Amino acid sequence: MPSKKAIEKKNQAALEVVKPPKTKPYNDIDLNNWKLYESIKTGTWWDFPSREKKNGHSYDYHGNYIPQIATQLLNRYTKKNDIVLDLFFGSATTGIEAKNLERRCIGVELKEDMVEYTKTKFTPRDLVVNVNIIQGDSANPKIKEKIKDRLEILGQKQAQFLLLHPPYDDIIKFSDKKEDLSNCSSTEEFYDLFQKVAQNGYDLLEQNRFAALIIGDKYQNSRYVSLGFECQKRMEEVGFITKAIIVKNIQGNEKAKGKSANLWRYRALSGGFNIFEHEYIMIFQKTKIKTVQKKLLNG
Numbered sequence: 001m002p003s004k005k006a007i008e009k010k011n012q013a014a015l016e017v018v019k020p021p022k023t024k025p026y027n028d029i030d031l032n033n034w035k036l037y038e039s040i041k042t043g044t045w046w047d048f049p050s051r052e053k054k055n056g057h058s059y060d061y062h063g064n065y066i067p068q069i070a071t072q073l074l075n076r077y078t079k080k081n082d083i084v085l086d087l088f089f090g091s092a093t094t095g096i097e098a099k100n101l102e103r104r105c106i107g108v109e110l111k112e113d114m115v116e117y118t119k120t121k122f123t124p125r126d127l128v129v130n131v132n133i134i135q136g137d138s139a140n141p142k143i144k145e146k147i148k149d150r151l152e153i154l155g156q157k158q159a160q161f162l163l164l165h166p167p168y169d170d171i172i173k174f175s176d177k178k179e180d181l182s183n184c185s186s187t188e189e190f191y192d193l194f195q196k197v198a199q200n201g202y203d204l205l206e207q208n209r210f211a212a213l214i215i216g217d218k219y220q221n222s223r224y225v226s227l228g229f230e231c232q233k234r235m236e237e238v239g240f241i242t243k244a245i246i247v248k249n250i251q252g253n254e255k256a257k258g259k260s261a262n263l264w265r266y267r268a269l270s271g272g273f274n275i276f277e278h279e280y281i282m283i284f285q286k287t288k289i290k291t292v293q294k295k296l297l298n299g
Contacts, residue, residue, distance in 0.1 A: 019032055023079075025208070026077055026078065026079065026160070026208070026209055026210060027075070027076060027077060027078060027079055028079050028080060029075075029076075039075075040072065040075055040076055041072055043246075044244065044245065044246050044247060045246070045247055045248075045249075046069075046072070046246055046247070046248040046249070046281065047248070047249040048066060048068045048248075048249075051066045051067070051068075052066065052067040052068050052071075055067075055096070055097075055100050057093065057096055057097075060091055064090050064091045064093050064165075065093055065165050065214050066093075067093055067096070067097050069214065069248070069281060070093055070094055070097035070098070070163075071097055071101070073161070073163065073212050073281075074097060074098060074101050074103055074161070075101065077161050077209075077210040077212070077283075078101075078103050078160055078161045079160070080101075080102045080103065081102065081103065081104065082103050082104070082160035082161060083103070083104045083105070083106060083151065083154055083156050083159045083160050083161075084098045084103055084104070084105045084106070084159065084160070084161045084162075084163060085105075085106050085107075085108075085147065085159035085161070085162050085163070085201065085204055085205070086105060086106070086107045086108070086162075086163045086164075086165075087107075087108050087138035087162070087163075087164055087197050087200065087201055088108075088109075088138065088164060088165050088166050088167075088197075089107030089108055089109040089114075089118065089133060090109065090114065090118075090165065091114070091117075091118060092107065092118040092121050092122075092131070092133075094107060094163050095107050095118070095121075095122070095130075095131040095133070096121060098130070098131065099122070099126060099130050099131060104129070104130050104131070104132075104154060105130070105131045105132070106131075106132045106133075106134065106147060106150050106151065106154075106159065107131065107132070107133050107134065108133075108134045108135075108136055108138045108143060108147070109133060109134070109135060109136075110135070110136070110137055110138070110175065110177060110179060110180055111135075111174070111175050111177070112135055115133055115134075115135040118133060119133060129154075132150040132153075132154070134146050134147065134150065137179045138197045138200060138201075139179065139181075139193045139194075139196040139197045139200070140179075140196075141196075141200065143200060144200055144203060144204060147159075147200075147204055148204070151204075158204055158205055158206040159204055159205055159206065159209075160205075160206055160209050161205075161209060161210055161211070161212075162201040162202075162204070162205045162209075162210075162211035162212070163211070163212050163214075164197065164198065164201060164211065164212070164213045164214070165213075165214040165215075166181050166194055166197065166213075166215065166231075167180070167181045167182035167190075168215065168216045168217075168218055168227055169181070169182070169184065169187055169190045169218055169225070169227055170182055170183070170184065170187075170190070171216075171218050181193050181194060181197075187220070187225060187227075190227075191230055191231070191234055194231055194234055195234040195237065195238060198231075198234055198235050198238045198240075199238045202238045202239050202240060202286060205286050206286070207286055207287070207288060208285065208286065208287060208288070209285070209286060210243070210283060210284065210285050210286075211235070211240060211283070211284040211285070211286070212281060212282065212283055212284070213231060213232070213235060213280070213281070213282040213284065214279065214280070214281050214282075215227055215228045215231050215279065215280050215282065216228065216250075216276060216278075216279035216280065217276065219273060222271065222273075224273070228279075228280040228282065231282075232245070232282055235282070235284050236284075239286065240284035240285065240286060241284065241285055241287055242282065242283070242284055243283040243284060243285050244282070244283040245280060245281075245282050245283075246280065246281040246282070246283070247278050247279075247280060248278060248279050248280070248281055249277060249278060250276070250277060250278060250279055251277050
């Protein structure tokens with residue numbers, strides 16, 4: 001005959017098994033079983049040995065971010081069926097991973113040819129129910145109406161997650177369009193246009209939900225230019241609060257540089273600078289507190 005204590009322990013174990021999931025409003029992580037989520041990173045240093053090239057992903061576009069970042073962000077800050085808004089859609093890394101993880105995505109891309117190309121990565125059904133791609137200028141306030149129309153079709157008024165991966169100023173020229181942030185006449189103009197994109201994203205994001213900015217820095221005229229921290233400042237100016245700054249190792253995530261790597265090492269030794277081996281993933285949240293503060297500051 002089991003002891004009373006043994007019976008109580010068995011009953012308690014049974015209760016724990018059927019305990020309902022304890023989740024936050026912005027993800028599906030069951031905090032009752034938080035130890036099971038070892039694959040989700042919570043530190044500020046991210047290092048991936050190589051780029052994911054499976055599950056629909058490929059390195060077919062110079063400048064796209066690695067899919068593992070999308071996997072981490074979407075698992076951490078979204079729930080199944082949530083809508084992810086990507087205002088620099090590029091070659092569809094966000095859209096592909098959103099589909100893989102049973103999320104939905106609205107992407108805005110400036111280049112017409114890139115829009116047509118990325119559509120080939122999805123089935124006709126996907127392009128209706130899972131991934132909506134809009135050709136347009138993410139810095140233009142008029143783009144919000146087009147996005148709102150897509151949100152309405154998908155049964156939502158606002159997006160549940162915002163992802164921004166802008167050009168790193170003029171490091172890579174992505175097109176000859178004047179609206180392209182990589183064609184700005186100055187870094188200050190780049191910041192101003194980026195802020196307009198950030199404002200559109202803020203306006204289209206649900207309250208208390210999260211945004212991520214993937215950004216690197218650059219060298220110009222023999223000096224270090226902190227694109228990341230200035231863009232962080234612009235995100236806060238439109239209303240976001242900063243939640244985390246993650247440093248990601250970019251070594252091993254790019255195509256082999258061969259002789260050019262030695263050339264950059266020579267230039268670094270000659271010029272007194274260091275070669276970039278990192279970029280930032282900055283996490284933000286749209287909160288009521290910040291919204292109130294912004295209204296007070298604006299009178």
